[in-house]
Amino acid sequence: MALDDRFHNRDFKVVGNRVTRPDGIDKVTGRARFGADMTAPGMLIAKVLRSPHAHARINGIDTSKAEALPGVKAVVTYADFASAHAPDDDNLVNCMAKDKALYDGHAVAAVAAISTAVARKALKLIEVDYEVLPHVTDVDEAMKPDAPVLHEDAQDESVPAGTPKNVVRRYEFGHGDVDAGFAQADKVIERSFRTEAAHQGYIEPHACLASYGSDGRADLWCCTQGQYAVRAMCAGMLGMQASDLRVTASEIGGGFGGKTTVFIEPVALALSRKAGKPVKLVMERSEVFRASGPTASTSIDCKIGMTKDGRITAGRAELRYQGGAFPGSPVEFGAMSGFAPYDLENVQAIGWDVVTNRPKQAAYRAPGAPMAAYAVESVIDELCQELGLDPLEVRIRNCAHEGTLSPYGVTYPKIGLEETLKAVQSHPNWTAPLGPNQGRGVACGFWFNFGGNTCVSLNIDEDGTVSLSTGNPDIGGSRASMSQMCAEELGIPYDRVRCSIADTSLLGYNDVTDGSRVTFAVGLATIKAAQDAIKKMCGRAAAIWGIPEDAVEWEDGCAKPAGPNAGEHPPMSLAEIAAVSSQTGGPIAGHYECNADGAGVSFATHLVDVEIDPETGFTKVLRYLVAQDAGKAVNPDYVEGQFQGGAVQGIGWSLNEEYIYGEDGRLQNAGFLDYRIPVASDLPMIDTVIVEVPNPGHPYGVRGVGETSIVPPLAAISNAVSHAIGKRMTQIPMSPPRIVEALEG
Amino acid sequence: MVRVKIWGSLRTATGGAEEVEVEARTIRDMLNALAEAHPGLAPQIDRGVSVSVDGAIYRDSWLTPVEGAKEVVLLPRLAGG
Numbered sequence: 157m158a159l160d161d162r163f164h165n166r167d168f169k170v171v172g173n174r175v176t177r178p179d180g181i182d183k184v185t186g187r188a189r190f191g192a193d194m195t196a197p198g199m200l201i202a203k204v205l206r207s208p209h210a211h212a213r214i215n216g217i218d219t220s221k222a223e224a225l226p227g228v229k230a231v232v233t234y235a236d237f238a239s240a241h242a243p244d245d246d247n248l249v250n251c252m253a254k255d256k257a258l259y260d261g262h263a264v265a266a267v268a269a270i271s272t273a274v275a276r277k278a279l280k281l282i283e284v285d286y287e288v289l290p291h292v293t294d295v296d297e298a299m300k301p302d303a304p305v306l307h308e309d310a311q312d313e314s315v316p317a318g319t320p321k322n323v324v325r326r327y328e329f330g331h332g333d334v335d336a337g338f339a340q341a342d343k344v345i346e347r348s349f350r351t352e353a354a355h356q357g358y359i360e361p362h363a364c365l366a367s368y369g370s371d372g373r374a375d376l377w378c379c380t381q382g383q384y385a386v387r388a389m390c391a392g393m394l395g396m397q398a399s400d401l402r403v404t405a406s407e408i409g410g411g412f413g414g415k416t417t418v419f420i421e422p423v424a425l426a427l428s429r430k431a432g433k434p435v436k437l438v439m440e441r442s443e444v445f446r447a448s449g450p451t452a453s454t455s456i457d458c459k460i461g462m463t464k465d466g467r468i469t470a471g472r473a474e475l476r477y478q479g480g481a482f483p484g485s486p487v488e489f490g491a492m493s494g495f496a497p498y499d500l501e502n503v504q505a506i507g508w509d510v511v512t513n514r515p516k517q518a519a520y521r522a523p524g525a526p527m528a529a530y531a532v533e534s535v536i537d538e539l540c541q542e543l544g545l546d547p548l549e550v551r552i553r554n555c556a557h558e559g560t561l562s563p564y565g566v567t568y569p570k571i572g573l574e575e576t577l578k579a580v581q582s583h584p585n586w587t588a589p590l591g592p593n594q595g596r597g598v599a600c601g602f603w604f605n606f607g608g609n610t611c612v613s614l615n616i617d618e619d620g621t622v623s624l625s626t627g628n629p630d631i632g633g634s635r636a637s638m639s640q641m642c643a644e645e646l647g648i649p650y651d652r653v654r655c656s657i658a659d660t661s662l663l664g665y666n667d668v669t670d671g672s673r674v675t676f677a678v679g680l681a682t683i684k685a686a687q688d689a690i691k692k693m694c695g696r697a698a699a700i701w702g703i704p705e706d707a708v709e710w711e712d713g714c715a716k717p718a719g720p721n722a723g724e725h726p727p728m729s730l731a732e733i734a735a736v737s738s739q740t741g742g743p744i745a746g747h748y749e750c751n752a753d754g755a756g757v758s759f760a761t762h763l764v765d766v767e768i769d770p771e772t773g774f775t776k777v778l779r780y781l782v783a784q785d786a787g788k789a790v791n792p793d794y795v796e797g798q799f800q801g802g803a804v805q806g807i808g809w810s811l812n813e814e815y816i817y818g819e820d821g822r823l824q825n826a827g828f829l830d831y832r833i834p835v836a837s838d839l840p841m842i843d844t845v846i847v848e849v850p851n852p853g854h855p856y857g858v859r860g861v862g863e864t865s866i867v868p869p870l871a872a873i874s875n876a877v878s879h880a881i882g883k884r885m886t887q888i889p890m891s892p893p894r895i896v897e898a899l900e901g
Numbered sequence: 902m903v904r905v906k907i908w909g910s911l912r913t914a915t916g917g918a919e920e921v922e923v924e925a926r927t928i929r930d931m932l933n934a935l936a937e938a939h940p941g942l943a944p945q946i947d948r949g950v951s952v953s954v955d956g957a958i959y960r961d962s963w964l965t966p967v968e969g970a971k972e973v974v975l976l977p978r979l980a981g982g
Contacts, residue, residue, distance in 0.1 A: 312944065312948075313944050314910050314911075314945070327908070327909075327910050327977065328908065328909030328910040329908050330909060331919075356982075416982065486980070488977045489977075489979075489980075492977075504909075506909075506910075518982075519980060519981060519982035520982050521982040522982060523980065523982050564908070564976060565906045565908060566956060566958070566972070566974050567972055568956065569956040569957075603981075604958065604979055604981070605981075606951075606958055606979050606981065608960060608961075670980065670981040671979065671980065671981025671982075673981065751959075751962050753957050753959050753962060753965070754957045853957060863981060863982060
């Protein structure tokens with residue numbers, strides 16, 4: 157049976173339905189086990205000592221008093237990893253400081269003890285000899301020649317000689333001649349923007365339980381977006397064989413990219429190895445803010461030219477992203493994506509990756525893209541305003557299509573941006589009347605999506621049900637959507653399939669749940685694993701009927717004879733074949749592994765109405781609409797949830813969320829009281845329109861949907877606020893004090 | 902021969918050329934040939950790249966054919982959240 161990746165139109169029976177979520181009962185009854193719910197006999201409690209300084213040389217660490225405290229079973233520092241790790245591993249140095257503390261909250265030591273109280277007491281007995289160094293937390297300040305230098309040797313070959321050392325990478329994308337394009341414009345606007353760092357804001361703090369046995373084999377339970385990546389990173393840092401470390405992902409209380417790496421897991425393993433007992437380590441909320449990745453903060457200059465009839469003649473952006481104390485801000489994705497919704501003859505984007513004394517940034521939903529879209533979409537909006545043009549019509553006029561050369565050099569295959577713009581244009585929100593102090597904003601957004609390493613197995617159970625095993629934590633409803641695709645392909649009801657998340661010993665390497673990849677890539681592998689099982693079931697039926705395998709076809713969940721020489725045989729259902737499997741050759745299973753490709757890029761258009769209180773600067777979101785291309789919505793409830801979730805995170809980032817550093821380089825607002833994320837009472841219902849332009853690279857037409865929805869909100873809300881107050885806002889978040897300042901300025 | 906588009910900041914390694922030609926059947930051949938013909942590209946290739954072949958983006962697919970492709974683009978290694 158040929159396995160065909162390409163999209164073919166079909167009538168779906170299970171895919172597209174709003175099915176009951178398999179984790180629903182567990183989550184509403186408290187039965188679901190999250191990272192901090194794991195326990196083990198004899199378990200110790202771990203705590204981490206963190207630097208109070210933004211930048212300090214560590215001249216020595218004396219742990220003797222802590223180790224002597226009754227109840228303390230192990231203390232670890234960087235030296236406990238040093239014999240095993242790969243040199244200059246930024247992830248390890250981020251988990252445990254080496255010779256310098258690089259940011260407020262950087263881990264310098266950890267303790268495992270018989271109780272939380274003993275562990276906390278032990279932390280106070282650890283003596284760290286710090287030599288406090290000058291620090292820098294602002295991206296523009298960090299790029300100056302006289303800025304404190306974090307690393308002497310982190311700059312790569314892309315950075316021109318003589319550039320200050322905190323500038324570590326340079327990227328450039330684009331095509332055409334932007335100066336010639338600006339010369340063709342009737343109006344050119346150039347603005348500078350700033351966005352502050354936002355945390356992913358997951359409700360569940362990082363948590364893990366490590367159990368390292370005396371045989372050198374270990375188990376690790378943790379909340380993560382990718383148990384295989386955790387295994388790879390931890391095994392490397394601890395000098396273990398991959399097969400000696402089994403990682404099991406717990407239920408996850410949000411990740412949004414922030415749980416695609418490790419922070420505490422190798423520390424818990426090192427403590428367990430040293431203590432010879434299981435060790436549980438759970439971050440406190442303040443630790444989550446101080447020492448797990450927020451996204452980058454940015455400073456962006458953007459210049460766009462437009463003719464008086466709304467044609468964009470050129471666009472140029474220079475983007476500066478600080479990604480904390482290590483190289484790796486997502487500036488290249490910002491530079492690639494900001495202009496991606498548009499069909500431009502002349503475009504240039506230059507990105508600078510900068511290090512500062514802040515926590516190492518971690519991916520956050522479409523990493524790097526929202527900030528770039530904010531700058532580009534704000535300038536387009538201002539051009540429309542200045543030229544008296546309809547901002548939707550201008551976007552429709554300039555939008556990318558199949559065949560458009562993207563700013564990052566790839567010619568688009570079939571995409572659905574124009575459809576999202578037209579969906580917004582025909583939605584009642586577009587023509588809803590606005591009152592005093594109210595404004596409307598629109599913006600587009602883009603994200604790449606990708607596929608990646610994927611391995612799936614399914615077992616045909618003896619009663620005709622199906623046990624499906626996948627290797628990606630269910631962060632956005634994947635157990636439901638995988639079960640739907642499995643049921644669809646096998647031709648059985650959804651409730652006959654149970655999808656479980658395998659630990660690392662059970663399946664081949666699965667890439668992290670990121671890049672909006674799971675519904676696309678794991679779905680693809682699930683469909684093919686089902687096809688593999690179907691082939692075997694057709695073989696069993698053929699053997700029973702005494703006809704060739706190729707004289708049997710699979711239809712509506714049954715093997716049927718097909719072709720002129722197949723003879724007359726009643727169809728055999730999946731359940732009937734399963735029931736006699738032990739008499740016909742043994743258990744039946746399907747399997748598939750691949751490095752999936754063909755993930756279609758994704759576009760969205762957002763529309764928002766806001767009302768400003770001119771006295772307080774408070775912004776109320778009145779209406780919010782997301783229109784996004786999902787290719788094919790496998791489970792519309794979850795797709796809408798992804799649209800809404802991304803929009804809400806974007807609303808929070810736009811209006812309130814920011815990392816605030818004091819003059820001392822310390823984070824001032826490491827808690828949800830002072831770092832304000834939106835709650836349900838802050839929000840209207842987020843309206844959604846699912847656009848379905850099938851991805852030609854997936855048999856069901858699926859595109860990833862998890863990330864694009866956070867790309868347009870910053871710009872859409874800024875445009876709405878700017879219209880409401882009559883002044884162009886250029887900094888995110890637009891917190892009440894900033895709006896009052898703008899109104900008074 | 903395969904024509905490969907090079908992103909802007911890497912063009913210092915190709916003498917300013919936006920596209921270069923190398924002899925290659927697969928992505929692996931292509932990356933090896935690029936690094937050999939333009940040694941300045943090697944550090945970035947070693948750190949990790951993605952490759953778009955006729956609009957489909959690959960991260961680690963050494964064996965994907967590039968021979969006969971209409972468009973091959975070297976990209977930074979993609980990551981997501």
